[in-house]
Amino acid sequence: MDHSDEQVRLLAEDGALLEHDTYEVDLSEDGLRDLYRQLVVVRRIDVEGNNLQRQGQLGIWAPCLGQEAAQVGSARALGPEDWVFPSYREHGVIYVRAGMEVLRVLALFRGASLSGWDPQEHHLGLYSIPIGTHALHAVGYAIGAKWDGAELCVAAYFGDGATSEGDTNEAFNFAAVNAAPVVFFCQNNQWAISVPLSKQMAAPVYKRAFGFGFPGVQVDGNDVLAVYAVTKAAADRARDGGGPTLIEAITYRLGAHTTTDDPTRYRTVDELDTWKAREPIGRYRAFLEKAGLFSEELERDVQAEADRVAAEVRAAVEHLPDPPLSDLVDHVYADPPATLRSQWRRFEEFEAQFASEA
Amino acid sequence: MDHSDEQVRLLAEDGALLEHDTYEVDLSEDGLRDLYRQLVVVRRIDVEGNNLQRQGQLGIWAPCLGQEAAQVGSARALGPEDWVFPSYREHGVIYVRAGMEVLRVLALFRGASLSGWDPQEHHLGLYSIPIGTHALHAVGYAIGAKWDGAELCVAAYFGDGATSEGDTNEAFNFAAVNAAPVVFFCQNNQWAISVPLSKQMAAPVYKRAFGFGFPGVQVDGNDVLAVYAVTKAAADRARDGGGPTLIEAITYRLGAHTTTDDPTRYRTVDELDTWKAREPIGRYRAFLEKAGLFSEELERDVQAEADRVAAEVRAAVEHLPDPPLSDLVDHVYADPPATLRSQWRRFEEFEAQFASEA
Amino acid sequence: MAQITMAKALNTALRDAMEADDRVVLLGEDVGTLGGVFRITDGLQKDFGEHRVMDTPLAESGIMGVSIGLALRGYRPVPEMQFDGFSYPALDQVISHLAKYRNRSKGAQAMPVVCRIPYGGGIGAVEHHSESPETLYCHTAGLKVVTPSSAADAYSLLRQSIQDDDPVIFLEPKRRYWAKQEVDLPVATEPIGTAKVLRPGDDLTLVAYGPMVKVALDAADAAQEEGVGSLEVIDLRSLVPLDEETLVASASRTGRMVVVHEAPEFLGMGAEVAARVTEAAFFHLEAPVLRCTGLDIPYPPARLEEAHLPGVDRVLWTVQRTLDF
């Protein structure tokens, strides 16, 4: 289910800029160049994640390869006052919003934490693995923000498979009834692990919104400018009291579902090749070239930055100490039950033996 | 949200027959008269339920007053081979499908059973109180029937409030993806206890279907002929492999949510009066008169039948014995755990004292 | 002193909490205009407005998930599950997020959500309206589980729960909503985590909570009159944190204990109390800790619930079994 007919596009596959009567890009030349930098860096971080997993530094990694435009384009359209509720593959979104805080994500995949950041710091909900559940957190936050008269919107990121969960649909309805300032951003990467779109749904994702009473729009998720423009419009609408929008970004997971997955069991090389040809960074670079915004110098700087970030990621992960045993209990309650305290004292007695032995 | 513009109607409010380019009625004159009988009898059963509750013979009653056309019209459109998965207010549907088996429903509201019938006997799922949940049972049954090549459809009955539950939406999606032979029949009676439509949803119910990839239709739920025609078309479509349909029957709960509810706390007398004027039986009787199908004799027979049924219901309920203590454990497992057996033996020891005392 | 029902005490606690802190909001099915099917939120929407008391769509997982989002925004949401049997659709949000969010943020993010659930049977209701789901919540680390047995505790424990930075499952014994007690509100009773000896005794300790406290007290009175013995009655008040100290002290003194609850016996609270008390008071026990509970069956039809639920007679019978041990 590609529906290219219905998709908003600002860049042709060859990178040529297209006219669109509703959407346009308001980025400066520097902004356009910076978008390229972010795309390249995000891809490099992702590659690094795969490498670190292969070397046993991470327990698992969920690659976002191929989805960089959907993530960078949408995240760029949000302001610092806005909130993001990510799923578990939004490394690109995290990098754009919080820079090297993306290291927290690597710590999570290393098995050293369960997210471990303060959501209030970068207005960033914790990574959420139970599919669909966090869309409701986004709506709840948005309803509260609206009550407070805050000028912000809340973006909820989820995948095509997530649209099947009851929670996601309850979130659509709560947002619609409350005209909550939410941007539902669905990265339709064609697969939910091994389950293709055709077994997941019988209508394109964006149409789901109409049935709940708010607008849905389908965008070429590998066209970073279109994603940016469509997200910006939805975010502005939300901040202005226009209520929720559902954005379906048509993209493709070029990598495995996670490093434990073997996609060759369920998808064809042909399909993969078709989508490799559509990968977003090459197309954007072609646009920059056509627009005269590209230069060897830019490429050098961007690659240097990518190398720097990759090295930082690698060093940080390799030197990440294991969490202290006290992390087991210290954060469960603000005020832990006496039974947990005594259970912990007993556990420490047990651990003490080895200390003494050592 | 009335959307009278969008509703399928075959009877004007004054009972005049209307032309419709898609839907027509295929009932014989006797069939049309019998429909009147069923409407009147169902209303009488419902009145009896209220009375019996007031007299302490039932613990509670959920009146279907005002929804007789939606229930009788839709149930009449289904064949004996079709299946019905009711909620807790479908007394009219039960009567049309299973006649005096409706007594089981009264036993349930008396507190003597938890439904207590064999679903296979009348192709009738058990009454289901947890909102939305049984829509999935209907879809599961329908998928299985389709695998078996059975020529039947499955009707799931639920209310406007039920459309907000995740389960209902998951049911829509499972039915759509499997092109399951399901008729989702939503009685939109404008209220979910005290919650009005405006707080329940932001778009008319029938449009929800489009977002899942199947047809939705809105019908005047107080027009028994339109409900019959629309349901029959959806059922035929389902049996012919056309997949699911969502029917939104616009009606109104003229009574309390249940006998424990006080609607004056949340709705106005004006609103009630408006809908009283639209109640379905008077309109249908006016149609019969205009069509020359009505006679004093018919009225006499129908009222006599209603009296007979009412008397039978009253007698049956008043003489319903309390269930034996053994009902507590006899049906929990086909093969009960030893721990439950021994728990029960101990319970019997305890009970035995009183036997001996007596 | 005024005669006040538990329902009125809960209603007043919500009102006082909302006046004290305008980040306290109520949400749920029919909590607004109607004031809740049990009228616990009666009059609050009228006085505090539509967003402080929000009638939501019919979706429990949605209600819980939205409450979590509101907590992230800095609110102190008090969602209501209309009945025990309808709290199950929210379990994933409760187990996967509500109970874990603080821990997942390494303590940075509080989750001050109080989930109110009318629970338990004995009111002649139809199916799904009389369940006792406390085990599901008590086994879920990260939650507190509180249940009052009197109007005074209902007021004080609900106020404490709303002030607590940890998520609280607040179980309201619906069959006691209309029971009256002499009390002037506001009232402050013992903190969450302390059980209360409601009646001192020497021969055996009866442990109960919520709806069964009255039954335990009546049984203790009957035991006294009938010369069965002198029973001590402990009201747990909060199941998590569980006041092990008070339980162990009492069992060590009386040497005998019976735990009473409506929930099924198998993995009901009685199992945890018995295991803990036996470990801590092993050499003081003259008999095993016995359990007098609902049967291990789905909640039965109303006409059979009296037999299913522990009553004074069955409690006394179990007490006698313990004394005869």
Added chain:
Amino acid sequence: MAQITMAKALNTALRDAMEADDRVVLLGEDVGTLGGVFRITDGLQKDFGEHRVMDTPLAESGIMGVSIGLALRGYRPVPEMQFDGFSYPALDQVISHLAKYRNRSKGAQAMPVVCRIPYGGGIGAVEHHSESPETLYCHTAGLKVVTPSSAADAYSLLRQSIQDDDPVIFLEPKRRYWAKQEVDLPVATEPIGTAKVLRPGDDLTLVAYGPMVKVALDAADAAQEEGVGSLEVIDLRSLVPLDEETLVASASRTGRMVVVHEAPEFLGMGAEVAARVTEAAFFHLEAPVLRCTGLDIPYPPARLEEAHLPGVDRVLWTVQRTLDF
């Protein structure tokens, strides 16, 4: 005899059950083309077709609700919940319908649904992939809860579960999927409801199930070598029905018992076993039944799971505490 992994035994059991009865169908996320994330359904869709092995949309409540509908149609559905932590969205369907349907129909309608759930930790997974939810199911009357610890039992118990007319929650200890055992399939082991004494002993009884059985056996060996004592090891095999008789007989003989499980201690299976065994064997016990379990915390990050989970050392330490009592 062949060396067979538990995963292979489960796969073979499903295949044999589907060949024996064409009303047996599998459904769940990724169970078809992929053969499940753990390959338990590997090759079955290819051989039995798309409807006997159905890849469903991503919705656990839907998977369970549809399974109930299929059972009403006369099928024997075997839904899979991809991981323990993702079984929670289906809890309402399980508690409100799956467990109750037979009872609500006065015994007329069977519910032969087997819900397969890979459970437990120790595999270094990310959050929500290592939970032990057995208490939630064991406390729900109307369900059976079965969990194998070996390839032979995995095969036999799964075949038995699929033939059972009652709904079964089939918990697969995922960390044991790749453990091999000498066994020829098909194999028939003891019926559901019987626990098994895997190792006879005189001084203390170790009770375990699923993933902890291996740990218990290793601890018993170590205890022997280190001269701590002779430990009897019992594998529960099914939690509901619980084989109280075998437990009580063993505890009465050894006089001491330790229950081991990954799930949190508070209202974990250890509580029920301790309460029951203490009641039935009170005068034979020389020490209270102690529990060696996961901590009362949300499942920790992988780098800390080893400390959270009972290992041989912590089991032996608890054994010593019991012996010293």
